[in-house]
Amino acid sequence: MLSKNKLKLIQSLNHKKGREKENCFLAEGDKIVTEALKSNFHVDYLIATSEFIDSHSLLCSPPSNTIEVTKKEIQTASLLQSPQNVIAVIHLPEKSFSVSSLNNQFTLALDSIQDPGNLGTIIRIADWFGIRHILCSEDTVDCFSPKVIQASMGAIFRVKVHFTDMESTMKKIKELKIPVFGTFLDGNNIFKESLPSTGILVMGNEGNGISEKISHYIDKRITIPSFGKSGTESLNVGTATAICCAEFKRRTII
């Protein structure tokens, strides 16, 4: 049974303050929780229906402190419109990040992304394209918010997301001579640019793009050209990230 205290704790994890206090976050749903159990993350406990427990006992052992609950109890605790059979309470990962780990790979840097759905989508894209690290400015939406976890479809358990002071990180990146790309409406046509296989790609805020203080660190400004007399002024940042990552990675296989 789900105690009132546990329910309260779960609800507190919907907010960043609660997550920081408890040093935990939530993941919901059969697919995403299964991804968490397969990952290096420490799953503190599961709240699961007998259906989930039975179907998963052979796939991967659930943590010993699994609380069996009814579907109705899951519904009370869940944030989802269509609650599934399991909610996991998971430890926040240790914060450890050194800029030198970005050498010799392709990395995304996000400057103040605000929409949790966009951040989750970007983490999922990064995972698809084999990108191991995402840097986020401190004012980017928290990657452990339930909506981000949901939109990432479990990719959050594989891609490392680091929140850092973006300016000082950019300074160190320049010292290491890692090339820095950024998307701007008036940048060079990405399809005609020469693109390296390693470096940093900065994507900017939904409304305002890349901030002025970060734009100083960008070596090459790129853009996705529009075709025809489109009236659309910009692409969604998730869409733009997908197209840019595909273009950088495509070059590595031809």
Add this chain to the structure above:
Amino acid sequence: MLSKNKLKLIQSLNHKKGREKENCFLAEGDKIVTEALKSNFHVDYLIATSEFIDSHSLLCSPPSNTIEVTKKEIQTASLLQSPQNVIAVIHLPEKSFSVSSLNNQFTLALDSIQDPGNLGTIIRIADWFGIRHILCSEDTVDCFSPKVIQASMGAIFRVKVHFTDMESTMKKIKELKIPVFGTFLDGNNIFKESLPSTGILVMGNEGNGISEKISHYIDKRITIPSFGKSGTESLNVGTATAICCAEFKRRTII
């Protein structure tokens, strides 16, 4: 002032049944309604605050039957979490579609897309890449649902979306010898395929991909390869559409 009858009518337009009965749909928010006013769509009337009316009277004349309301009245009628200053009631466009209009261009076909956010995103992508027509199977989510309009960011007023019986449309497309591409998890690497500048690209349902009955009409099965040992099983259909459209269109400029 907003009468009870008008409020009731507006609320009925949130549902497909209501839209079909009234032959109208809703668009909300300053940016999207401005796009509607600039388009060929027939805006029946606006429900707007004085703020909207004042700021837009010079840009484009609002229809004569604009109802001035308070911000609070907009909030009562609005579906948005942060209501803006205007709601438009717009006539549904005439249904007219002939397969021969797809000759000599690049067109998207959607087989049972269910999520309104995904459909809206795809319409926005189509607009960016100069794609003029989108074909939808009859079981695709309605393109005039408020969430689709919102996610399209106004692109719905420029891209023509046609709901047709997909199988009979595909038959006619084959008779015209228009090449048909489709995305499958086991398709050929899109980045290594030869791609024409015109044709049809079919994108499938979020969970199940392209249905068997439509897959028979596909000449070339393509896929977006994943990079590294990603655990992500698939990309979101909006993301995949963006990458595919970019790749087809990129080839036309190199």
